[in-house]
Amino acid sequence: xxxxxxxxxxxxxxxxxxxxxxxxxxxxxxxxxxxxxxxxxxxxxxxxxxxxxxxxxxxxxxxxxxxxxxxxxxxxxxxxxxxxxxxxxxxxxxxxxxxxxxxxxxxxxxxxxxxxxxxxxxxxxxxxxxxxxxxxxxxxxxxxxxxxxxxxxxxxxxxxxxxxxxxxxxxxxxxxxxxxxxxxxx
Amino acid sequence: xxxxxxxxxxxxxxxxxxxxxxxxxxxxxxxxxxxxxxxxxxxxxxxxxxxxxxxxxxxxxxxxxxxxxxxxxxxxxxxxxxxxxxxxxxxxxxxxxxxxxxxxxxxxxxxxxxxxxxxxxxxxxxxxxxxxxxxxxxxxxxxxxxxxxxxxxxxxxxxxxxxxxxxxxxxxxxxxxxxxxx
Numbered sequence: 001x002x003x004x005x006x007x008x009x010x011x012x013x014x015x016x017x018x019x020x021x022x023x024x025x026x027x028x029x030x031x032x033x034x035x036x037x038x039x040x041x042x043x044x045x046x047x048x049x050x051x052x053x054x055x056x057x058x059x060x061x062x063x064x065x066x067x068x069x070x071x072x073x074x075x076x077x078x079x080x081x082x083x084x085x086x087x088x089x090x091x092x093x094x095x096x097x098x099x100x101x102x103x104x105x106x107x108x109x110x111x112x113x114x115x116x117x118x119x120x121x122x123x124x125x126x127x128x129x130x131x132x133x134x135x136x137x138x139x140x141x142x143x144x145x146x147x148x149x150x151x152x153x154x155x156x157x158x159x160x161x162x163x164x165x166x167x168x169x170x171x172x173x174x175x176x177x178x179x180x181x182x183x184x185x186x
Numbered sequence: 187x188x189x190x191x192x193x194x195x196x197x198x199x200x201x202x203x204x205x206x207x208x209x210x211x212x213x214x215x216x217x218x219x220x221x222x223x224x225x226x227x228x229x230x231x232x233x234x235x236x237x238x239x240x241x242x243x244x245x246x247x248x249x250x251x252x253x254x255x256x257x258x259x260x261x262x263x264x265x266x267x268x269x270x271x272x273x274x275x276x277x278x279x280x281x282x283x284x285x286x287x288x289x290x291x292x293x294x295x296x297x298x299x300x301x302x303x304x305x306x307x308x309x310x311x312x313x314x315x316x317x318x319x320x321x322x323x324x325x326x327x328x329x330x331x332x333x334x335x336x337x338x339x340x341x342x343x344x345x346x347x348x349x350x351x352x353x354x355x356x357x358x359x360x361x362x363x364x365x366x367x368x
Contacts, residue, residue: 083277086230153226
């Protein structure tokens with residue numbers, strides 16, 4: 001027996017004087033205010049470009065509007081001529097139909113007519129001749145009589161076979177089209 | 187214009203969804219003739235009392251490419267027509283001014299096609315045709331056909347003092363309201 005020395009043993013690390021048990025988050029990076037400022041700055045830059053683009057789109061829209069405004073007199077003149085022609089033709093047809101009735105004015109809302117009561121209501125017993133409109137201004141006819149037997153009124157989509165089954169609608173003006181012929185340009 | 191064949195005058199015929207016979211006439215636009223029920227085909231020619239004028243016969247793309255040039259070229263006639271229209275809704279009262287507008291547009295169209303404006307020998311209406319063909323492809327968006335528009339305008343205003351590009355005409359108010367010519 002005698003003294004013995006200890007060899008190198010696997011010891012735990014020496015106990016520090018203080019044990020850091022508290023959490024530690026170092027304050028680094030931008031502050032909250034700076035983050036918000038950065039966000040709003042980025043948004044501001046983005047909205048600036050949005051505003052520029054909106055201004056450009058507005059000018060494009062203005063150009064489109066002025067294109068159409070410039071063409072209004074030309075197109076309105078064409079339509080006017082067409083309307084005058086159609087009304088004259090309707091007036092002639094209606095006059096020829098109502099030849100026997102001598103106090104009939106075709107397509108004329110200012111002609112005094114017997115049976116027209118106030119507000120344009122028809123009442124056969126009212127035999128005092130009054131017109132529908134008393135004004136001096138031009139009054140466009142709202143309704144026109146088109147005989148149902150004449151082929152003048154066409155459904156807008158005459159090339160449809162039916163209103164419901166619209167798969168593979170037929171195309172007109174094709175050489176192999178075997179359906180209804182174009183009644184306007186035949 | 188609706189059609190009505192009412193024998194029974196007490197009952198208002200409101201028609202079907204397609205044929206709104208009893209529709210309120212306040213909703214109809216009095217300036218344009220709108221045929222809401224369908225197509226009214228009437229091939230009767232114009233009455234002889236009204237002078238004949240050849241129609242311009244342009245589709246939407248050439249008209250759109252020509253719009254600003256038409257506005258500049260036919261300004262007095264257009265203004266005349268619109269002032270007449272402002273005075274009355276009657277189409278028969280403004281037929282004369284309308285004929286003048288149509289003739290001026292026709293003149294412009296023929297001038298562009300025959301190249302009389304610029305008196306050049308080659309490229310009669312190539313530039314114009316390219317512009318409106320591009321418009322046809324690009325959904326009539328003028329901003330998508332700027333190259334062809336520049337070529338057309340360069341050709342149209344070649345050696346011409348009427349060129350408004352580069353000048354400050356948009357922000358200056360020259361004759362802002364057309365004056366009534368007595």
